[in-house]
Amino acid sequence: MTIGIVGGGQLGRMLALAGYPLGLDFLFLDPSREAPAGRVAPVVHGEFTDPEILKWLSRECQVLTFDWENVSVEALRKHARGARRARICPPVTALAVGQDRAAEKRLFERLGIPTTRWRAVGSRPALERALREIGVPGVLKTRRMGYDGKGQMRIRTRDDAQRAWETLGRVPLLYEEWVPYECEVSIIGARSTRGETAVYPLNGNVHADGILQVTRAPFGPARWHRMATQYLSRCLEHFHYTGVLAIEFFVRNGRLLANEMAPRVHNSGHWTLEGCATSQFENHLRAILGLPLGSTRPVGHSAMVNLIGRIPARERLLALEGLHLHDYGKQPRPGRKLGHCTLVESSPGRRDRLARTLLELVAPHVRLP
Amino acid sequence: MTIGIVGGGQLGRMLALAGYPLGLDFLFLDPSREAPAGRVAPVVHGEFTDPEILKWLSRECQVLTFDWENVSVEALRKHARGARRARICPPVTALAVGQDRAAEKRLFERLGIPTTRWRAVGSRPALERALREIGVPGVLKTRRMGYDGKGQMRIRTRDDAQRAWETLGRVPLLYEEWVPYECEVSIIGARSTRGETAVYPLNGNVHADGILQVTRAPFGPARWHRMATQYLSRCLEHFHYTGVLAIEFFVRNGRLLANEMAPRVHNSGHWTLEGCATSQFENHLRAILGLPLGSTRPVGHSAMVNLIGRIPARERLLALEGLHLHDYGKQPRPGRKLGHCTLVESSPGRRDRLARTLLELVAPHVRLP
Numbered sequence: 001m002t003i004g005i006v007g008g009g010q011l012g013r014m015l016a017l018a019g020y021p022l023g024l025d026f027l028f029l030d031p032s033r034e035a036p037a038g039r040v041a042p043v044v045h046g047e048f049t050d051p052e053i054l055k056w057l058s059r060e061c062q063v064l065t066f067d068w069e070n071v072s073v074e075a076l077r078k079h080a081r082g083a084r085r086a087r088i089c090p091p092v093t094a095l096a097v098g099q100d101r102a103a104e105k106r107l108f109e110r111l112g113i114p115t116t117r118w119r120a121v122g123s124r125p126a127l128e129r130a131l132r133e134i135g136v137p138g139v140l141k142t143r144r145m146g147y148d149g150k151g152q153m154r155i156r157t158r159d160d161a162q163r164a165w166e167t168l169g170r171v172p173l174l175y176e177e178w179v180p181y182e183c184e185v186s187i188i189g190a191r192s193t194r195g196e197t198a199v200y201p202l203n204g205n206v207h208a209d210g211i212l213q214v215t216r217a218p219f220g221p222a223r224w225h226r227m228a229t230q231y232l233s234r235c236l237e238h239f240h241y242t243g244v245l246a247i248e249f250f251v252r253n254g255r256l257l258a259n260e261m262a263p264r265v266h267n268s269g270h271w272t273l274e275g276c277a278t279s280q281f282e283n284h285l286r287a288i289l290g291l292p293l294g295s296t297r298p299v300g301h302s303a304m305v306n307l308i309g310r311i312p313a314r315e316r317l318l319a320l321e322g323l324h325l326h327d328y329g330k331q332p333r334p335g336r337k338l339g340h341c342t343l344v345e346s347s348p349g350r351r352d353r354l355a356r357t358l359l360e361l362v363a364p365h366v367r368l369p
Numbered sequence: 370m371t372i373g374i375v376g377g378g379q380l381g382r383m384l385a386l387a388g389y390p391l392g393l394d395f396l397f398l399d400p401s402r403e404a405p406a407g408r409v410a411p412v413v414h415g416e417f418t419d420p421e422i423l424k425w426l427s428r429e430c431q432v433l434t435f436d437w438e439n440v441s442v443e444a445l446r447k448h449a450r451g452a453r454r455a456r457i458c459p460p461v462t463a464l465a466v467g468q469d470r471a472a473e474k475r476l477f478e479r480l481g482i483p484t485t486r487w488r489a490v491g492s493r494p495a496l497e498r499a500l501r502e503i504g505v506p507g508v509l510k511t512r513r514m515g516y517d518g519k520g521q522m523r524i525r526t527r528d529d530a531q532r533a534w535e536t537l538g539r540v541p542l543l544y545e546e547w548v549p550y551e552c553e554v555s556i557i558g559a560r561s562t563r564g565e566t567a568v569y570p571l572n573g574n575v576h577a578d579g580i581l582q583v584t585r586a587p588f589g590p591a592r593w594h595r596m597a598t599q600y601l602s603r604c605l606e607h608f609h610y611t612g613v614l615a616i617e618f619f620v621r622n623g624r625l626l627a628n629e630m631a632p633r634v635h636n637s638g639h640w641t642l643e644g645c646a647t648s649q650f651e652n653h654l655r656a657i658l659g660l661p662l663g664s665t666r667p668v669g670h671s672a673m674v675n676l677i678g679r680i681p682a683r684e685r686l687l688a689l690e691g692l693h694l695h696d697y698g699k700q701p702r703p704g705r706k707l708g709h710c711t712l713v714e715s716s717p718g719r720r721d722r723l724a725r726t727l728l729e730l731v732a733p734h735v736r737l738p
Contacts, residue, residue: 017389020382020409022683023696023708040389040409277691277713292688299668314391319661322646327392339392344646 002027003285004061004086006054007068008035008043010328010337011265014273015067016041018281022291028067029057036328037067051075058086063288065089065243069098069263070145089193089242089288090263097239098263101143101174108258111234115258116250118176127165130175131155137178140164142171150210154178179257181250183369185220187228188246188269190283191236193290198283199229200276200296203268205248208366211335214355215268215304216348217275220251227256235261244269244284267306267337274324274342275302300344303355305362307339312361317341320358371396372654373430373455375423376437377404377412379697379706380634383642384436385410387650391660397436398426405697406436420444427455432657434458434612438467438632439514458562458611458657459632466608467632470512470543477627480603484627485619487545496534499544500524506547509533511540519579523547548626550619552738554589556597557615557638559652560605562659567652568598569645569665572637574617577735580704583724584637584673585717586644589620596625604630613638613653636675636706643693643711644671669713672724674731676708681730686710689727 001024005012008030016026016037028035028043035043046053049072058064058079064086073096079085097103108115119130121140131138140161142151153164155175184207189199204219205212218225232247239245246266249256269280278286278294286293310332311317317325320343327339341358345351352368359366370393374381377399385395385406397404397412404412415422418441427433427448433455442465448454466472477484488499490509500507509530511520522533524544553576558568573588574581587594601616608614615635618625638649647655647663655662679701680686686694689712696708710727714720721737728735 013389017386020386020698021693021695023680023694023698025408025698039394286687291684294687295691297691311392315660318655318663322664322666324390325392326390329389329392329394 001025001289002061003288004029004057004064005037006048006057006064006066006071008032008037009067010036010330012037012067013040013328014270014281014326015065015265015284018273018279019285022282022285024285027057027060029053034331036330039329048072049075051078054079055085061086063087063089065284065288066095066264069095071095073099087288090245091239091242094239094241094245094263098261099144101141101260102172104261105174105176107235107238111231111238113231113234113258114255116176116179118174121173121175124165124169127161127173127175131161134175134177138175139178140168141174141176142168143174144171152210179250179252181252181257183220183251184248184259185224185228185251185256186215186246186248186266186268187225187232188244188266188272188280189229189232189236190244190280190287190293191241192287192293193242196293197233197236198293198296199232200269200272200280201225201298202228203271205268206366206368208363209335211306211308211337212267213306213308213363213366214359214368215271216351216355217271217302218298223254224251224256231256231258243288244280267340268304270326270340271302271304271342271344272296273326275299275344300346301348301351302345303343303351303358305341305343305355305358306337307341307362308337309334311338316361317358320354322354323358370394370658371430372657373398373426373433374406375417375426375433375435375440377401377406378436379405379699379708381406381436382409382697383639383650383695384434384634384653387642387648388654391651391654393654396426396429398422403700405699408698417441418444420447423448424454430455432456432458434653434657435464435633438464440464442468456657459614460608460610463608463610463614463632467630468513470510470629471541473630474543474545476604476607480600480607482600482603482627483624485545485548487543490542490544493534493538496530496542496544500530503544503546507544508547509537510543510545511537512543513540521579548619548621550621550626552589552620553617553628554593554597554620554625555584555615555617555635555637556594556601557613557635557641557649558598558601558605559613559649559656559662560610561656561662562611565662566602566605567662567665568601569638569641569649570594570667571597572640574637575735575737577732578704580675580677580706581636582675582677582732582735583728583737584640585720585724586640586671587667592623593620593625600625600627612657613649636709637673639695639709640671640673640711640713641665642695644668644713669715670717670720671714672712672720672727674710674712674724674727675706676710676731677706678703680707685730686727689723691723692727
C-alpha cells in the first residue's frame with residue numbers, strides 16, 4: 001500500500017521511516033529538490049497548489065496525508081469531488097481551521113476550550129479598536145502562514161503598533177493579549193478512521209527566539225494532562241478527525257489557554273520515537289489506515305532537544321550515553337531545524353541533568369527551568 | 370556520507386532504516402529487482418562476484434559492509450589492493466572464516482572456545498573415518514553456503530550416511546557429533562574501528578524446521594552471559610573486528626558449545642530495535658564509522674517472533690498491545706522470512722504469555738519452553 005504525503009520535510013521523512021516496518025510504501029510531493037524525505041523515499045517535484053499533480057498523486061496512492069498544513073484547501077476540496085481518489089487524512093475542514101488563527105480561536109471558543117482574548121484585524125481602524133478593547137501588551141500575528149515565531153510582533157506601545165502594522169499589515173491579522181504564562185505545554189493524540197483515540201503524555205515545551213528548543217515528557221501535574229486531553233478530545237470528535245492532532249497551550253494560574261493547533265505530527269512529539277511504546281509517526285499511519293492504535297505508554301522520562309542552525313560533530317553527540325540522534329539531512333542555515341536528539345532516562349532528575357549537558361553542546365544560550 | 374551495502378535483504382533494509390536518523394545515505398548491491406532494501410534505498414543490480422561493480426560501489430561509498438556474508442572473498446581481496454577504495458567492514462578475514470564451517474571450527478579451537486567434535490569430509494573414505502572417530506548420531510553439513518538448516522542432514526545409521534553422502538557429497542563437507550543440547554543461545558556484540566566494544570544481553574533461541582522462530586532476551590543465568598561474552602571478545606580481538614559479530618551456541622550441562630559465527634547483524638538480535646537503548650543495526654553503523662558505540666542496556670524483557678511463509682492480517686497483529694511489526698516487504702513463499710514482531714514487557718512472565726498468544730497467531734506449531 002502506498003501513502004501519498006504532501007510535503008517532504010523532516011516530518012514526512014520520519015513518517016516514512018516509521019511506516020516502512022509496517023510494510024508501507026510512500027510517495028511525496030514537494031517543490032524542493034532537497035526535501036529531506038527525498039533521501040528515503042521517492043518525491044514528485046511540484047507545487048502544493050497544482051491540481052494536476054494532486055490528482056495524479058491521488059490516483060497513485062490509497063491515502064493522502066500531510067507533512068505541511070499550509071496546502072491549498074481549495075485544490076483539495078476540488079480533488080475530493082473526483083471519483084476513485086485517495087482518502088484525505090486529516091479531514092480538509094481540520095486543515096482549513098489549522099491554517100487560520102482566527103478560525104482556530106473561534107473553534108476553541110465554540111468547543112469551550114479556554115484561549116487568549118483576541119480580535120481579527122483587517123484594517124488600521126480595526127487595530128485601534130482591538131488595542132482599546134484588549135489593551136497592551138499584546139501580539140499582532142498574521143492569520144496565515146505563521147510558524148516558528150514568524151509573522152508575529154509583540155506590541156507594548158503605540159510606536160510598536162505602528163511598526164507592526166507597517167510590517168505585517170498587508171495580510172489579514174489577529175491581535176491577541178500577551179499572557180504572562182508560567183510555561184508552555186502541548187498535547188498530542190490520534191483518532192483513527194474507526195473512531196479509536198489514543199493520547200500521549202503531556203509535553204512541557206521551552207522555546208528560544210520563537211522556535212521550540214526543548215520538550216520534556218511526561219510533564220506537569222496529572223490535572224493538566226486531564227484538562228488537555230479533554231480539550232484535544234473535543235477537537236478530535238468535532239472534526240471526526242483522522243490522524244494525529246496537536247494543541248499548544250499557555251499555562252497561567254493553573255489554567256490551560258489554547259494557543260494553536262497543528263493538524264499533523266508535531267515537533268513536541270518527536271520524543272515519542274524512543275520514549276513511547278508507539279511513536280506519533282506510527283500512530284498517525286495506523287490512524288489513517290484504520291489499524292488498531294498503538295500504546296502511548298511512556299517508557300521513561302524523555303527530553304527532546306532540537307538541533308537548530310548547526311549540528312555539532314556526530315561523535316560528540318553520540319558520546320552522550322543513551323542519546324538518540326535524528327539528523328534530517330538538511331543544509332545548515334541559521335534558525336533552521338536540522339535535527340533533534342532524544343534522551344530517555346529513569347527519572348526526571350537524571351533526564352534534566354543530561355539534557356543540560358546536551359544543551360551546553362548544542363544551544364548554550366537556552367536555560368532549562 | 371554514503372555506506373555501500375553488499376546484499377539488499379532485510380538485514381540491509383534495517384541497517385538503512387537505522388542509519389538514516391544518523392544522517393547517513395546508503396547504496397546497495399543486489400542481483401534481485403525485488404530486494405527488500407530497494408523499497409527504502411537505491412540498489413545497483415549486479416552479481417556479488419562482479420569485480421567491476423564492486424570497484425564502482427567502492428568508489429561511490431566511504432565504507433563497504435555486508436548484509437550477506439557469502440560474497441566472493443577473492444573479489445574483495447583484489448579490491449582491497451586498489452587505491453582510493455572504500456574501507457571494508459568487517460575485515461575480509463572474518464568474512465572468509467564465516468563462510469567455511471571448518472575454518473570456524475578451527476578458529477574456535479585455536480581461541481579455546483568449546484565446540485562440538487568434528488572432522489572435515491572430502492571423500493567417501495573420509496566420511497567412513499569420521500563416523501568411526503566421532504560416532505553416531507551426528508550431522509553431515511556442507512562447509513559453505515549453509516543457512517536456516519539448509520545443506521545439512523542428521524545421521525543415525527549407515528543408511529542415513531549413504532543417503533546424506535549421495536545428497537551432499539558433491540561439495541566439501543564436515544561431519545560433527547550431534548549434541549543433545551538443552552537450549553540454543555547466541556551472543557551479539559560490536560567492535561568499532563577505534564577498538565571500543567559493546568556486547569548485548571544473551572539471546573535464547575527457539576528453532577523450528579531449522580529456522581529461527583523465537584528469540585527471548587535477556588536470557589539465562591549471568592554465568593552463561595559472561596562465558597559467551599568472553600568467547601565473543603576473543604573473536605573480536607582476533608580479527609581486529611569492525612562491526613557486529615554474532616556467535617551461536619548449544620547449551621549442554623552448563624557449558625556453551627560454539628555452533629557457528631555470523632560476521633554481521635543477526636536475526637537473533639532484531640529485538641534490540643525496540644528492546645535496547647541502541648539497536649544492533651545502529652551499533653554496526655557506529656562501529657564501522659568509528660563513532661562511539663551506543664548503550665546495549667535492555668529496556669525490558671523482549672521476545673522476537675519471526676514471520677515465516679505468511680504474515681497474518683496487519684490489524685490482527687497490531688491489535689496485540691505493545692507489538693512492533695517489521696514487514697520486510699517480501700513476496701510470501703513457504704519457509705521464507707517475511708518479517709518479525711517484537712514484544713517488550715516488564716517481566717519475563719508477561720513477555721512469555723504475550724509471546725505465546727502471538728505464536729498461536731503466526732506459528733501455532735511452535736512450543737515455547
